[in-house]
Amino acid sequence: MNEKNKTSKNSIPNKNICYFILYFACFLIGGLVSTGQSLAQSTSPSHTMEWYRKDAAAGKRRAMVNIGWLYYQGDGVPQDYTKAMEWYRKDAAAGKRLAMVNIGVFYANGDGVPQDYTKAMEWYRKAAAAGNGNAMNNIGAFYANGQSVPQNYTKAMAWYHKGAEAGSGLAMNNIGAFYAKGQSVPQDYTKAMEWYRKAAAAGKGRAMINIGVLYANGDGVPQNYTKAKYWFRKAERHGSPQTFKYAKKLLTKMAAEGH
Secondary structure (H helix, E strand, O other): OOOOOEEEEOOOOOOOOOOOOOOOOOOOOEEOOOOOHHHOOOOHHHHHHHHHHHHHHEEEEHHHHHHHHHHHOOOOOOOHHHHHHHHHHHHHOOOOOOOHHHHHHHHOOOOOOOHHHHHHHHHHHHHHHHHOHHHHHHHHHHHHHOOOOOOHHHHHHHHHHHHHOOHOOOOOOOHHHHHHHHHOOOOHHHHHHHHHHHHOOOOHHHHHHHHHHHHHHHOOOOOOHHHHHHHHHHHHHOHHHHHHHHHHHHHHHHHHHOO
């Protein structure tokens, strides 16, 4: 997943290693082409685009969001946020909630359109109403960061819980972060660990880093550098390029300190 989205790295007072907390996240995926081949398995991005265009012409809605993704990434075509947005709008008009989330991300990040948190929130609410858990997470993020709405950690946590119930690993990670920081709830590292583990089971590299941080700092668990390094290395294998970079940085820091 592309990570142009905005993130926050929050240091914990008197701790050696900081938490990697994602308050806002986009949700962009490739999906499957009509032949059953995944985007990652395709040997030619141009052929992938050709397949998606044929599927789109045949009325297959997933192809529309995939074409938008290729334009967003510049994969097999020149990167073009405007064209990506056009395809997402077509898919959103057909009721595709993933496209609605992506349009919200474009407005939130100012990709191909003027940055507009109010419009981003409008699209997240549409996607959330359609049941998208990551849209619920992003609404929570807006409340956490005070973007387009007054900052309100209680409402943020409520939306994170809705997102988690809908299966969003991002929301699970953020609930853990709120417990770790004591935002809107009493600080509770045990509950933070529980939610980080749920998010990690959902494949979220950021949560794996946060589990490692709890072990490295001895927060809620006995300090254990071996387990911390295990989780940081796991995050390297499962996270985004940004997550990989941060996990590598923490591993380097631990090595320099003799751990």
